Amino acid sequence: MLLADSLNRGTFRQRIAILQTKPQKGRYRENLEALVDAFGQLAEMKPHLVVLPEAALTGYFLEGAVYELALFASRFAGDLAQAWRSACGDQPVAIVSGFFENDKGTYYNSAVHVDVFANHEVIEHVHRKMFLPTYGVFDEERFLSRGRRLEVFESVLGPAAMLICEDVWHSIMPTIAAVKGARVLIVPSAAPGRGVDGEGTELTSIARWHDILRTIAAEHGVFIIYAGLTGFEGGKGMSGSSCIVDPRGEIVVSAPANEACIVRAEIDLGEIDLARANLPLLGDLAAVLPDLLLDETLPLPRGVGHRHVADR
Amino acid sequence: MLPIVEAQRLDPDAPPALNAEVATAWLVAFLRDELIDRRGIQRAVVGLSGGVDSAVTASLCARALGPENVHAIRMPYATSHPSSLTDAQRVVDALQINCRTIEITAAVDGYLAFEPDADSRRRGNVMARTRMLILFDQSAKLDALPIGTGNKTERLLGYFTWHADDAPPLNPLGDLFKTQVWALAAYLGVPDALIRKAPSADLEANQTDEGDLGITYARADAILAQMLLGYSDDQLIERGFARTEVTLVRRRVEGTHWKRHLPTTAMLTNTAINEFYLRPVDF
Numbered sequence: 001m002l003l004a005d006s007l008n009r010g011t012f013r014q015r016i017a018i019l020q021t022k023p024q025k026g027r028y029r030e031n032l033e034a035l036v037d038a039f040g041q042l043a044e045m046k047p048h049l050v051v052l053p054e055a056a057l058t059g060y061f062l063e064g065a066v067y068e069l070a071l072f073a074s075r076f077a078g079d080l081a082q083a084w085r086s087a088c089g090d091q092p093v094a095i096v097s098g099f100f101e102n103d104k105g106t107y108y109n110s111a112v113h114v115d116v117f118a119n120h121e122v123i124e125h126v127h128r129k130m131f132l133p134t135y136g137v138f139d140e141e142r143f144l145s146r147g148r149r150l151e152v153f154e155s156v157l158g159p160a161a162m163l164i165c166e167d168v169w170h171s172i173m174p175t176i177a178a179v180k181g182a183r184v185l186i187v188p189s190a191a192p193g194r195g196v197d198g199e200g201t202e203l204t205s206i207a208r209w210h211d212i213l214r215t216i217a218a219e220h221g222v223f224i225i226y227a228g229l230t231g232f233e234g235g236k237g238m239s240g241s242s243c244i245v246d247p248r249g250e251i252v253v254s255a256p257a258n259e260a261c262i263v264r265a266e267i268d269l270g271e272i273d274l275a276r277a278n279l280p281l282l283g284d285l286a287a288v289l290p291d292l293l294l295d296e297t298l299p300l301p302r303g304v305g306h307r308h309v310a311d312r
Numbered sequence: 313m314l315p316i317v318e319a320q321r322l323d324p325d326a327p328p329a330l331n332a333e334v335a336t337a338w339l340v341a342f343l344r345d346e347l348i349d350r351r352g353i354q355r356a357v358v359g360l361s362g363g364v365d366s367a368v369t370a371s372l373c374a375r376a377l378g379p380e381n382v383h384a385i386r387m388p389y390a391t392s393h394p395s396s397l398t399d400a401q402r403v404v405d406a407l408q409i410n411c412r413t414i415e416i417t418a419a420v421d422g423y424l425a426f427e428p429d430a431d432s433r434r435r436g437n438v439m440a441r442t443r444m445l446i447l448f449d450q451s452a453k454l455d456a457l458p459i460g461t462g463n464k465t466e467r468l469l470g471y472f473t474w475h476a477d478d479a480p481p482l483n484p485l486g487d488l489f490k491t492q493v494w495a496l497a498a499y500l501g502v503p504d505a506l507i508r509k510a511p512s513a514d515l516e517a518n519q520t521d522e523g524d525l526g527i528t529y530a531r532a533d534a535i536l537a538q539m540l541l542g543y544s545d546d547q548l549i550e551r552g553f554a555r556t557e558v559t560l561v562r563r564r565v566e567g568t569h570w571k572r573h574l575p576t577t578a579m580l581t582n583t584a585i586n587e588f589y590l591r592p593v594d595f
Contacts, residue, residue, distance in 0.1 A: 022349075025594045063590035193338065196492075197329040203338065232345040234593040237338060258341035 012269035014157055017047040018242040022231035022260035025059040028069055032057055032083055039087035041262055047093060049156050050084075053188045053229035053242070054098035054109065054129075054165050060190035061233045062100070066143050070102035073126045077114040081121035090118035094156035096227075098164060098188035100144075101128065107144050111162045111188045113155055125153035127162035131170055137192055137236060152180040157223070157269060160184040165191060169212065178220035179286055183272050185222050187213070190229040193239030193257060206241045206257060218249025220285075221276035223267060230260055247275035324552035327491035327530050328537040332499030335492075336372070339484045343376035346482050347457055350594060355456035359447050360384040360403060360411070361514065362396035364497050364506050365461040365485060367403045371500040372484050373459055374407045382409040383454055387443045390417040392514050402503040412450075416442045436515035440473035447480065457482060465490040465529060468536055469561070470568025471513075471521065478571070489533040525564075527557050535561045 019038050023031040035057065042050065054060065058069045071079075076099045084093055093116050101110035109129040115122045128147025132140035150173060152161050161177035161184075168174060168187050177185060195204025209226075217224045223246060230240035242263050243254040253265045276282055293300075347353045356373040360366045373382045386400045397413070404411040419442050424430055430438070447458040460483035466472050467486055485493055490511070497507050511521040511529070522528050535553055539561065543551070548558045570576075574586070583589050 025350075025592065059594075061592045062595070063592050065591055065595055196331050196335040196338070196488075198331055198334070200331075201334065203334060231349070232342050235342070235346075237342060237345075258337070258345075 013266050015047045015266050017042050017050045018227045018263040019052045020230050020240050020242045020255050020261050021052055021056045023057055023059050026065055028057055032079055036083045036086045039084050043088045049094045051186055051225050051227040052097035053227040054190040056097045059233055066100050070100040070107050073101055073112050077112050077121055077123050080114055081116040084116050092117050096186050109144050111164055129164040131166040133166045150176055152182045157184045160186055162186045165189040174216045178222055178282055183222055185224045187226045191239045192236040206239050213245045214249040217245040217247055220282050221247040221272055223247055247272045322551050324534055327533050328489050330492040330495040332496050339372050340376045353457050355381045355454055357383045357447055357451045357456045357458045359443055360386050360400040362399035365463055365493055367502045367506050368493055368497050369459055369461045370403055374409055379408045384409050384411040385450055386413040387416045389439050396514050399506050414446055432516050437473045439515055440476035444476045444479045462486055463490050463493050464488055465533055469564040470571045474571050490529040491533045527560055531557055532561055
């Protein structure tokens with residue numbers, strides 16, 4: 001049995017759809033209705049996982065209106081599930097979507113992973129964005145609280161982590177997720193595009209995003225499913241460019257920047273093991289990371305009663 | 313002997329780069345989203361001066377909406393240079409957009425008859441505001457939206473009439489320096505005559521922007537591009553810029569922050585609009 005397994009790893013093919021949404025600002029109900037139509041386009045495909053961007057059904061720049069539009073995770077997951085059933089009936093699916101979360105009066109920029117069944121839905125995980133950009137055009141921490149934990153959870157694709165937009169720009173985040181066992185990173189995002197001084201065929205900010213995602217995927221041997229919001233919000237164009245990156249760092253499929261669209265792909269999760277076998281950086285990291293993190297000169301708190309190293 | 317690989321130094325005369333193809337695609341998407349998707353408006357009104365900014369704006373609008381949905385308005389005053397009209401016509405012919413000419417002389421002079429001592433600055437402001445009045449009224453008539461033509465350089469240097477050139481609700485060029493607008497014009501096929509001629513507000517005889525500003529656009533843009541990244545005057549001078557020009561640009565930027573904001577409103581409550589009560593423009 002062991003021999004057979006090692007000789008024939010088999011394939012673990014999964015059908016993925018990304019809905020690159022272009023919501024009407026603040027019109028949650030109308031955007032939910034539009035989502036039913038989009039889900040309807042997926043009925044034939046029978047996806048295992050559907051991923052939507054950050055702030056997928058409200059728009060991203062809400063300022064004070066975020067408090068009017070934030071929802072309990074259970075309510076939002078229920079709305080997603082109901083929209084799916086309206087379009088696709090009893091077909092089961094897992095959906096990941098970004099939303100603004102109201103948790104009994106504390107507000108977060110969150111993403112939910114919900115398993116949808118014929119008569120009920122199960123929230124597998126809610127990730128609360130940890131890095132809230134609050135500089136330049138961004139003002140998230142003025143309105144929202146930051147998440148405090150990065151969890152790896154059992155997604156429909158196996159062990160996975162959700163990272164929201166700037167979360168993924170801090171290389172420690174995908175690193176921690178991968179070391180904790182994530183084999184897939186799901187990244188809902190709302191990235192205002194900028195940079196017209198580059199030489200490629202896209203904004204420099206989009207090229208930078210792709211560079212980051214490819215580097216992460218190749219370093220840790222993970223699939224990355226990136227869902228980017230699109231559409232202009234008060235002159236700031238969300239840069240779409242949703243994509244799937246394989247564990248070798250190659251882009252499997254990539255959407256245009258400025259169009260609402262559906263991105264579809266079938267991925268083979270077996271590629272993760274192959275990529276890790278050929279480039280065992282994650283194993284190396286797992287071996288060395290304790291030495292790095294236990295280095296007492298690192299400015300990290302060392303538990304209750306321990307002074308911050310930097311305060312010594 | 314080992315080969316030497318030398319890092320390139322900043323060229324103080326090099327204008328900010330522009331990927332015109334990428335910028336065009338982005339700005340066309342911006343115009344379509346903001347006009348059609350958000351507002352349900354199919355048509356644009358552009359004041360066509362005969363200069364490169366309005367020519368580029370009209371060209372982008374034609375790409376975004378179709379030339380049949382772009383309405384150019386030429387608004388000459390008695391002292392406007394005749395070439396302004398003919399250069400604007402070149403743009404109309406090239407783009408096959410709609411065009412109408414509305415003289416502003418009677419309207420401007422009607423008011424200035426009460427103010428015979430108004431100096432050239434005041435007269436120029438009256439002309440600019442009269443033109444904007446017309447663009448908004450024509451937009452109401454045509455079920456269109458007026459599209460602004462101001463570029464980042466003139467916005468930063470405060471070289472525009474407040475609540476006139478900056479009044480239209482949409483502005484595709486406001487984050488592009490003047491030299492980048494020239495590059496975009498070349499990419500879009502704006503007639504050469506407009507790209508090569510000296511930019512002018514054409515509010516007075518023989519007026520040029522660079523004469524008014526005391527610096528070339530190329531040098532102003534190179535300084536502004538670095539200044540906005542946070543470099544101090546000393547750092548800019550160390551990088552090869554002349555102190556006189558750095559000082560000139562710095563003074564203009566720092567003396568005109570107010571022109572890039574809405575009017576200052578006295579705050580009296582903790583629900584003051586745009587201070588406490590915060591809602592985005594597209595909410």
